[in-house]
Amino acid sequence: MLLVEDDRVLADLLVWHFEREQFVIRQTGDGDEALLLAEEFAPDIVLLDWMIDGVSGIEVCRRLRRSPATANVPIIMLTARGEESDRVRGLETGADDYLTKPFSPRELIARVGAVLRRVRPALAGEALRYADVEMDVVAHKVRRGGKAVPLGPTEFRLLRHLLEHPGRVFSRERLLDAVWAHDAEIELRTVDVHVRRLRKALNEGGRGDLIRTVRSAGYALDANAD
Amino acid sequence: MLLVEDDRVLADLLVWHFEREQFVIRQTGDGDEALLLAEEFAPDIVLLDWMIDGVSGIEVCRRLRRSPATANVPIIMLTARGEESDRVRGLETGADDYLTKPFSPRELIARVGAVLRRVRPALAGEALRYADVEMDVVAHKVRRGGKAVPLGPTEFRLLRHLLEHPGRVFSRERLLDAVWAHDAEIELRTVDVHVRRLRKALNEGGRGDLIRTVRSAGYALDANAD
DNA sequence: TGAAGCTGTAACAGCCGTGTCGCAAAGCGG
DNA sequence: CCGCTTTGCGACACGGCTGTTACAGCTTCA
Numbered sequence: 001m002l003l004v005e006d007d008r009v010l011a012d013l014l015v016w017h018f019e020r021e022q023f024v025i026r027q028t029g030d031g032d033e034a035l036l037l038a039e040e041f042a043p044d045i046v047l048l049d050w051m052i053d054g055v056s057g058i059e060v061c062r063r064l065r066r067s068p069a070t071a072n073v074p075i076i077m078l079t080a081r082g083e084e085s086d087r088v089r090g091l092e093t094g095a096d097d098y099l100t101k102p103f104s105p106r107e108l109i110a111r112v113g114a115v116l117r118r119v120r121p122a123l124a125g126e127a128l129r130y131a132d133v134e135m136d137v138v139a140h141k142v143r144r145g146g147k148a149v150p151l152g153p154t155e156f157r158l159l160r161h162l163l164e165h166p167g168r169v170f171s172r173e174r175l176l177d178a179v180w181a182h183d184a185e186i187e188l189r190t191v192d193v194h195v196r197r198l199r200k201a202l203n204e205g206g207r208g209d210l211i212r213t214v215r216s217a218g219y220a221l222d223a224n225a226d
Numbered sequence: 227m228l229l230v231e232d233d234r235v236l237a238d239l240l241v242w243h244f245e246r247e248q249f250v251i252r253q254t255g256d257g258d259e260a261l262l263l264a265e266e267f268a269p270d271i272v273l274l275d276w277m278i279d280g281v282s283g284i285e286v287c288r289r290l291r292r293s294p295a296t297a298n299v300p301i302i303m304l305t306a307r308g309e310e311s312d313r314v315r316g317l318e319t320g321a322d323d324y325l326t327k328p329f330s331p332r333e334l335i336a337r338v339g340a341v342l343r344r345v346r347p348a349l350a351g352e353a354l355r356y357a358d359v360e361m362d363v364v365a366h367k368v369r370r371g372g373k374a375v376p377l378g379p380t381e382f383r384l385l386r387h388l389l390e391h392p393g394r395v396f397s398r399e400r401l402l403d404a405v406w407a408h409d410a411e412i413e414l415r416t417v418d419v420h421v422r423r424l425r426k427a428l429n430e431g432g433r434g435d436l437i438r439t440v441r442s443a444g445y446a447l448d449a450n451a452d
Numbered sequence: 453t454g455a456a457g458c459t460g461t462a463a464c465a466g467c468c469g470t471g472t473c474g475c476a477a478a479g480c481g482g
Numbered sequence: 483c484c485g486c487t488t489t490g491c492g493a494c495a496c497g498g499c500t501g502t503t504a505c506a507g508c509t510t511c512a
Binding site: 189192193195196213215216 | 487488489490491
């Protein structure tokens with residue numbers, strides 16, 4: 001998420017609120033810098049004040065829409081300009097929503113939720129997270145620390161199941177039931193092999209193990225696995 | 227478009243405005259009837275008053291979201307309930323936008339435009355874009371990096387569908403449903419062949435592949451496909 | 453009516469994912 | 483320290499999935 005707002009007090013307030021909602025947020029009060037940050041960090045959504053230093057908010061909006069790299073980023077305009085003509089102009093320039101100051105953080109969060117639900121369903125509830133692992137179920141993608149992790153279908157389903165119940169220990173039997181076809185007659189030890197493959201893929205970047213082995217019980221997702 | 231509003235005067239005013247904007251609009255003031263109409267006419271967007279006869283607006287919203295046939299229809303709530311808690315509740319129930327009476331028809335039209343641009347860009351007269359690909363739906367033209375890409379009708383519809391949901395993985399069944407006639411009984415593998423033809427056409431200029439194959443799942447549009 | 457283009461299907465080759473095995477390594481209890 | 487149990491590891495063969503090509507039937511347009 002990228003917040004473009006030059007009012008320090010409001011900016012800090014919003015950053016605090018959104019970080020509490022698990023957003024990764026960057027902030028600037030300058031239009032030119034906003035464009036650079038948007039290119040570089042490919043935010044999931046942009047909150048944009050109209051009256052800022054450098055390039056104006058409406059112009060930032062226009063340029064974001066024009067650049068292929070950012071053309072699809074959702075934008076919520078966030079401004080004191082409450083005239084109907086301003087609102088219409090903002091929306092017609094390509095903003096997805098337009099909120100007039102003063103507004104409550106709660107409403108803004110709700111609107112961000114509504115827009116994200118529409119644009120990237122994965123980000124508004126269908127994304128599974130644990131520690132620095134992120135799974136986009138719809139796009140069928142997994143990232144750890146922002147870096148893509150290539151997984152086979154079975155490894156993907158296995159990780160998905162673990163992410164849906166983080167911390168919980170599953171016996172091999174339970175995992176076979178949950179991850180494999182329910183009528184599959186498969187050797188129990190096969191689970192070990194897939195856990196191993198999943199571990200290998202996840203730890204590729206030299207990071208710590210996320211899967212804890214519980215002797216004579218099974219496996220669990222656990223940030224302090226080692 | 228479906229308008230659910232029991233205030234006759236406001237309803238007539240809005241119908242007049244939207245018909246002038248080339249919308250095909252149906253109107254009712256009753257919640258139960260609204261649900262039936264939504265099923266039957268599959269509107270592109272729903273404008274929904276909170277306080278109506280029969281099932282309440284918020285409940286209509288919830289049920290539209292729950293039914294598979296209407297789960298993806300964009301909804302704008304349109305009501306006199308201006309309390310922040312009402313707005314948040316509306317948005318969290320699945321509404322895409324929330325407008326408090328009184329509002330100007332012009333702003334509503336702008337917001338309808340913003341939502342449609344997001345959900346069905348083709349309907350809002352917008353070009354579809356992803357990475358360096360640009361599709362003009364009306365003119366039936368596709369360009370990549372500014373250079374025209376010749377596509378057959380099926381390839382065009384296939385790409386269009388992918389562009390409308392970038393990043394998302396579609397199974398072959400889903401693609402057959404979305405891209406081919408809904409009653410077509412076609413071999414699943416046929417999708418592969420069309421994907422290949424589309425890939426070939428798009429990558430003619432020696433650019434990287436934009437379509438990601440997800441083994442045992444389907445295909446997705448993805449800038450980092452390889 | 454003829455040619456060109458588009459579409460759906462079948463066939464085949466190559467590759468990736470999967471399940472299993474044997475052995476090494478690590479816990480665990482005495 | 484020893485022996486037993488459980489888990490990790492590498493290798494391998496099989497099977498299924500996907501990419502690719504060729505071809506025949508069909509539509510479209512001149």
